[in-house]
Every structure is written in C-alpha cells, then in structure tokens.
Amino acid sequence: MPQNRSKGERLRAILQKPYVRIPLILLILLYSGFAVVLIFVAISSLYVLGTLVGISTLQLLTSGISAGSAVSSAIAAILIWRGNVQVRNRVLIDRVLGPSYSEIRRARELLESWRAEANEIAVSTPFLKQVPSDWLYYTLDEDLRNELDSFKGIIAKLVGQRDLCRNVASGILIKAASTEFEVQKISTVYLWRSHSWVEGQIHGESGSMPIWQLIADSSPLQAPSGYYVHLLQTVDFDGQHQFSLSLLSQNKERINTDKFGKFWELARKMASQDMTITGFRLLLDQGIAESSRLEKQFDSRIKRLR
Numbered sequence: 001m002p003q004n005r006s007k008g009e010r011l012r013a014i015l016q017k018p019y020v021r022i023p024l025i026l027l028i029l030l031y032s033g034f035a036v037v038l039i040f041v042a043i044s045s046l047y048v049l050g051t052l053v054g055i056s057t058l059q060l061l062t063s064g065i066s067a068g069s070a071v072s073s074a075i076a077a078i079l080i081w082r083g084n085v086q087v088r089n090r091v092l093i094d095r096v097l098g099p100s101y102s103e104i105r106r107a108r109e110l111l112e113s114w115r116a117e118a119n120e121i122a123v124s125t126p127f128l129k130q131v132p133s134d135w136l137y138y139t140l141d142e143d144l145r146n147e148l149d150s151f152k153g154i155i156a157k158l159v160g161q162r163d164l165c166r167n168v169a170s171g172i173l174i175k176a177a178s179t180e181f182e183v184q185k186i187s188t189v190y191l192w193r194s195h196s197w198v199e200g201q202i203h204g205e206s207g208s209m210p211i212w213q214l215i216a217d218s219s220p221l222q223a224p225s226g227y228y229v230h231l232l233q234t235v236d237f238d239g240q241h242q243f244s245l246s247l248l249s250q251n252k253e254r255i256n257t258d259k260f261g262k263f264w265e266l267a268r269k270m271a272s273q274d275m276t277i278t279g280f281r282l283l284l285d286q287g288i289a290e291s292s293r294l295e296k297q298f299d300s301r302i303k304r305l306r
Contacts, residue, residue, distance in 0.1 A: 089305040096136050097305070100148070101298040103127045107155060108291035115284060118213040118222065123159065128152050144297070151294055154287045158280070165280045169211045169271065176267035177234055180259070183243045185236050192231040193223045202244045204231055214271050215280060220264060221247070228252060232260060 103125055113119040128148060131137050137145070173189045192204030205227070210220035221229045230248040235241060245256050271277045 092136050092139065093302055093305060095134055096131060096140070097298055097302050099127045100131065101295065101302060104151070104291050104294045104298065108288060108295055111158075111284060111288045111291060114212070115216050115288065116218065118210075118216050118218045120162075120212045123155055125152055125155050147290075147294060151287075151290050154283060154290060158283055158287055161276070161280050161283070165215050165277055166211050168274055168276050169214045170209060172267050172270045172274070173209060173211065173214060176263055176270060177243075180263040180266060181234065181243050181245070183234050186234045186242065187237040187239070188235045190231075190233045190235065191220060191229050192233060193227045193229050194231075195227055197230050197248075197250065199246075199250060201231065202233060202241050207233070214267055215277055216284070217268065217271070217281065232263075 107123050107125060110119075110121050110123045113121065114123075129152065174186045177189045178184060178186050189209055190203075190207040191210050192207040194204035194206075197204060213220040213222070223229050228248055230246065232245040232247060233241065234243045245260060247254065247256060247260055249255055
C-alpha cells in the first residue's frame with residue numbers, strides 16, 4: 001500500500017508541473033477538435049450528396065441498402081434452416097429409415113426363398129419391433145407406421161403357423177405315400193440327395209422329408225449345386241427300411257417319373273384342400289407383396305431426403 005501511494009503521488013506531482021500539464025491539455029483539445037471536424041465533414045458530405053442526387057434518391061439508396069441487409073439476413077436464416085433440416089434428415093435415415101429398409105428387404109428375400117427354393121430360413125423383424133422406442137419414429141406419418149405394424153403382424157403369423165403347417169404336411173406326405181406305394185405304418189418319407197450313388201442303394205448322403213416343398217408348392221427335386229435327388233424311401237416307426245423308389249440312374253437320367261409324379265400330385269392335391277396350408281400360402285404371398293411395396297416406399301423416401 002505505501003508503494004502504491006508513492007507511485008500515485010509521483011504521478012500527481014508530474015502532472016502538476018506546468019511543462020507537462022499544458023501540452024497534455026493541448027493534446028486533448030487537438031483530438032477533440034479532430035473528432036468535431038470529422039463529424040462536420042460527414043454531415044457536409046451527406047448534405048452535398050443529398051443536394052446532388054436529390055433527397056428522394058438518397059432515401060431510395062438508403063432503403064436499398066436496408067433491403068439488401070434484410071435479404072442477406074433472410075438468406076442466412078434459410079441456409080441455417082436448410083442445414084438443420086439436412087442434419088435431421090441424416091439422423092432420421094441413420095436411426096429409422098435405413099435400418100427399417102434393410103430389415104424389410106432381408107425379410108422379402110427370405111420369404112421369396114421360402115416360396116421359390118423351399119429354404120426354410122427363420123424370418124424375424126427385431127429392429128421393427130424396437131424402433132417405436134425412438135422418438136424419431138413418430139415423425140413418420142401415421143399411415144406408414146400402421147403399414148409397418150401390419151407387416152410385423154404378417155411375419156409373426158407366418159412364424160406362428162409354420163410349425164403347424166409342418167405337422168399337417170408331414171401327415172399328408174405319409175398318407176400319399178401309403179396310398180400310392182401301398183405301404184402301411186409309414187413313419188417318414190425321405191428324399192435322398194447325393195453327389196454319386198450306385199444301383200440298389202436304399203439311402204444317400206443327406207435325406208429329409210419334402211415338407212417345406214409341399215407347403216410352399218415348389219419342386220421337391222431341387223438340390224444344391226453338385227447334388228441330385230436320386231431316391232425316395234419310406235421308413236417305419238422302428239426306423240427300418242420299408243420301400244424305396246429310384247429317381248435317377250447312375251448316369252443321372254430320370255427314372256420312375258410316372259410313379260413319383262402320381263405320389264407328388266396326390267400330396268399336392270391333398271395340401272391344396274387343407275385350410276391350414278392354403279391359408280399359410282396366402283399369407284406368404286401377402287408377406288412377399290407387402291415387403292416389396294414397403295421396400296420401394298422406404299427406398300424412395302431415403303433418396304428424397306438425401
């Protein structure tokens with residue numbers, strides 16, 4: 001504190017000296033006069049400009065400047081708004097539209113493989129089930145949300161009816177084989193697939209009942225590349241061989257086509273008369289059509305928002 005007081009006293013003593021105070025006052029007066037001159041020059045210039053171009057023109061000029069400033073502000077506001085909208089659209093695509101599109105497309109591909117290739121691969125929609133927990137989901141229009149709910153319902157019904165249809169189709173295959181091949185107490189009807197085989201062989205490399213082929217009404221003789229459906233076999237409840245029917249020769253030529261054709265046509269006829277299987281087929285066709293429509297709709301929205 002004494003040091004600060006001594007500095008203040010020294011400064012005051014310096015300012016009180018005549019040869020310092022007088023030049024300082026003159027400098028302040030000089031700067032004040034210079035500011036007054038600048039104000040006078042600005043007023044004079046504005047007056048001269050108004051005299052030369054006319055007051056109305058000057059007012060028009062100032063109005064134009066004001067309008068330009070307003071337009072610039074509006075453009076800036078529009079650009080900021082568009083930027084915010086683009087960011088929100090990207091978030092909507094990343095969190096709702098994009099994943100929904102992917103899941104719907106995958107479901108369509110699997111349902112089509114059920115129909116065309118008899119590939120019984122599980123179909124589910126986990127994302128569509130949980131996406132309503134995201135508030136962005138409710139920025140979609142209500143009609144689209146209702147369509148998604150309907151699609152989820154179709155998938156759930158298909159999954160729920162699948163096991164029932166399998167049981168019904170298995171019974172139909174056994175009944176058709178018993179009728180056409182005159183074999184009783186059949187437990188299983190196998191179609192065997194192999195890469196190679198020999199005459200008189202009663203089994204193959206992999207075998208299964210053509211249950212899903214009957215449900216989906218697709219060809220039972222399809223096989224992975226390099227493999228061939230070459231044998232039909234029935235087995236009793238003790239797992240013992242009962243009857244076999246060769247479908248291909250060792251040269252991979254079709255044989256016994258009439259006998260197998262009668263069996264399969266009888267099974268198809270019985271399946272077409274069963275309400276469980278026909279209802280499942282209609283629901284499968286509806287699921288494929290609905291997923292295809294929704295896929296196109298989501299793809300269009302995503303492209304429009306990008």
